[in-house]
Amino acid sequence: MSEQLAELNMLFDTIRDFVRAEVMPLERYFLARDFKTLWPLVAEKRAKAKSLGLWLPQIPEEFGGMGLSLVTHGRVSELLGFTPLGHYVLNCQAPDAGNMEILIEHGAPEQQERFLRPLLDGKIRSCFSMTEPEHPGSNPTWMSTTAVREGDSYIIDGHKWFTSSADGAAFAIVMAVTNPDAPKHQRASQIIVPADTPGFEIVQNISVMGERGQGWASHAEVRYSECRVPLTNRLGAEGAGFVIAQNRLGPGRIHHCMRWIGICERAFDLMCSYANLREVAPGRPLADQQTIQNWVSESRAEINAARLMTLDAAAKIDREGAYAARDEISLIKFYVAGVLQRVLDRAIQTHGAMGMTDETPLAYWYSHERAARIYDGPDEVHKRSVARRILRRYA
Numbered sequence: 241m242s243e244q245l246a247e248l249n250m251l252f253d254t255i256r257d258f259v260r261a262e263v264m265p266l267e268r269y270f271l272a273r274d275f276k277t278l279w280p281l282v283a284e285k286r287a288k289a290k291s292l293g294l295w296l297p298q299i300p301e302e303f304g305g306m307g308l309s310l311v312t313h314g315r316v317s318e319l320l321g322f323t324p325l326g327h328y329v330l331n332c333q334a335p336d337a338g339n340m341e342i343l344i345e346h347g348a349p350e351q352q353e354r355f356l357r358p359l360l361d362g363k364i365r366s367c368f369s370m371t372e373p374e375h376p377g378s379n380p381t382w383m384s385t386t387a388v389r390e391g392d393s394y395i396i397d398g399h400k401w402f403t404s405s406a407d408g409a410a411f412a413i414v415m416a417v418t419n420p421d422a423p424k425h426q427r428a429s430q431i432i433v434p435a436d437t438p439g440f441e442i443v444q445n446i447s448v449m450g451e452r453g454q455g456w457a458s459h460a461e462v463r464y465s466e467c468r469v470p471l472t473n474r475l476g477a478e479g480a481g482f483v484i485a486q487n488r489l490g491p492g493r494i495h496h497c498m499r500w501i502g503i504c505e506r507a508f509d510l511m512c513s514y515a516n517l518r519e520v521a522p523g524r525p526l527a528d529q530q531t532i533q534n535w536v537s538e539s540r541a542e543i544n545a546a547r548l549m550t551l552d553a554a555a556k557i558d559r560e561g562a563y564a565a566r567d568e569i570s571l572i573k574f575y576v577a578g579v580l581q582r583v584l585d586r587a588i589q590t591h592g593a594m595g596m597t598d599e600t601p602l603a604y605w606y607s608h609e610r611a612a613r614i615y616d617g618p619d620e621v622h623k624r625s626v627a628r629r630i631l632r633r634y635a
């Protein structure tokens with residue numbers, strides 16, 4: 241084994257052990273929604289992760305991160321996905337991870353100093369505010385939020401929802417129309433709005449599957465009413481909002497898919513352990529039933545396939561960039577989201593009523609990760625764009 245491979249395996253072992261020993265014990269507070277007890281404990285674990293050098297795996301070393309390639313970070317993301325707080329403890333959680341990447345790539349030095357540094361340090365959180373209730377998120381060129389120039393400021397007006405983690409965030413990166421007469425992909429810009437800007441209002445944490453959540457674990461409806469921010473809060477060129485958003489989404493989808501594979505592995509472990517433990521009659525474990533055996537084999541095959549497809553897409557992004565890998569990215573986005581849903585469903589079914597409780601994270605994931613087929617592009621949109629490109633080749 242090469243030295244580099246041995247080093248990587250050691251890193252994976254360290255992270256796996258850290259997740260099991262330090263992060264998984266916090267699950268019971270998370271699943272009981274006991275946020276008051278939870279957040280101080282999470283802060284302790286974050287400090288520990290940082291002191292062990294397990295911090296910002298996806299961020300370049302010059303910005304204080306571990307500088308992992310997308311493929312290696314993908315492997316790490318799987319290990320962290322084993323428990324709902326894994327990514328958060330290592331400060332590589334959505335939506336902050338994407339915002340860090342945008343600020344590294346497109347942020348001016350002053351923006352990096354004021355917004356990126358504290359984000360990297362884990363001192364603040366952030367959110368990304370693009371989707372609007374009045375318009376289809378799957379067609380983000382159509383939006384009502386505007387940023388109008390007035391002197392050396394933008395005045396932002398708009399209504400957003402599903403701004404994840406806005407509750408307690410120090411700033412939002414907002415997509416707003418700055419150039420209404422430009423071609424549709426050059427109309428919007430990304431602008432930083434500090435949460436203490438007058439006119440920035442969190443209307444509510446939206447109730448999602450019966451739960452409003454709190455802090456990082458929430459999705460907010462946000463109103464921007466005459467929010468005045470300096471022109472220097474814009475990221476990149478005026479009208480470059482979509483290009484920047486696309487840059488963010490490619491690697492972001494790898495992170496999500498590998499996190500979902502981590503969830504699948506945990507669900508698989510739980511399913512297999514329970515199947516051996518639970519007896520349907522004295523001396524007759526559930527594991528002897530052929531239906532369960534089919535679910536075990538089908539799940540194993542699907543998870544393995546999902547991992548290979550995702551690592552292949554990540555390797556292509558590492559080699560050739562996100563644009564060249566857009567088919568692979570779309571394929572994994574809907575394929576892995578489907579595997580996730582099926583594996584969770586089988587694991588819950590195997591557990592019977594226990595699967596519906598919060599004794600395991602299965603029910604939490606089942607309700608909250610249903611969204612995997614919707615956010616970052618619904619299944620149908622990804623299928624449509626891949627199929628159109630394929631079919632064009634046959635025309």
Ligand SMILES: Cc1cc2nc3c(=O)[nH]c(=O)nc-3n(C[C@H](O)[C@H](O)[C@H](O)COP(=O)(O)OP(=O)(O)OC[C@H]3O[C@@H](n4cnc5c(N)ncnc54)[C@H](O)[C@@H]3O)c2cc1C
Binds near residue numbers: 368375379402611
């Ligand atoms: C849990 C969660 C977290 C989110 N976090 C954020 C966030 O942090 N920031 C943010 O800005 N947004 C966020 N979103 C919003 C998300 O990006 C949008 O929900 C997504 O883009 C889809 O937009 P929409 O909900 O408006 O659905 P619509 O665009 O209205 O689409 C509705 C349905 O129509 C179908 N459809 C749409 N277009 C097509 C097509 N071309 N062909 C065939 N069928 C189609 C699909 O089935 C789709 O599900 C989040 C959403 C969820 C659920």
